[in-house]
Amino acid sequence: MSPATHGSCLCGAVHYRVTGPLRPVIACHCSQCRRATGNYMAATAAMRDDLKIEGGENLGWFASSCTARRGFCRICGSNLFWEGKDLPYVSITAGSLDSPTGLTLARHIFVADKGDYYEIADGVGQSQAFEDYDPTPPGPTPPEK
Ligand SMILES: [Zn+2]
Numbered sequence: 001m002s003p004a005t006h007g008s009c010l011c012g013a014v015h016y017r018v019t020g021p022l023r024p025v026i027a028c029h030c031s032q033c034r035r036a037t038g039n040y041m042a043a044t045a046a047m048r049d050d051l052k053i054e055g056g057e058n059l060g061w062f063a064s065s066c067t068a069r070r071g072f073c074r075i076c077g078s079n080l081f082w083e084g085k086d087l088p089y090v091s092i093t094a095g096s097l098d099s100p101t102g103l104t105l106a107r108h109i110f111v112a113d114k115g116d117y118y119e120i121a122d123g124v125g126q127s128q129a130f131e132d133y134d135p136t137p138p139g140p141t142p143p144e145k
């Protein structure tokens, strides 16, 4: 079961389709994701070959570290993708997907870096950094830790 899933940026200039399975959503509270998104980054992921981008001429990439880059719409500024060097998948902001996504939140990561103005109280498992979780899609539901 892997229905094509569609998403887009706020202005609609960048569209994408995912033709394979999506990973459960991970919420990343690291300082880079917090600055890039304005709060924290909730993202699913798909294997690279399963992601088809339309309007790619409006897609900009920012090298947010020496091992990762972030894709955004050059027109409206929406955060869309995160891509790690040599990783087989692309992270996709969960908020850019059309509803219903059918996805669930599976993990909070980099909780040690989270903002001091909110609490995480949803009962979903937490990692201080990035331990105990394999982010590669398609993945089984991670064990509760
Ligand atoms: Zn846009």
Ligand SMILES: [Zn+2]
Binding pocket: 028, 029, 030, 031, 032, 033, 034, 041, 110
């Ligand atoms: Zn992050």
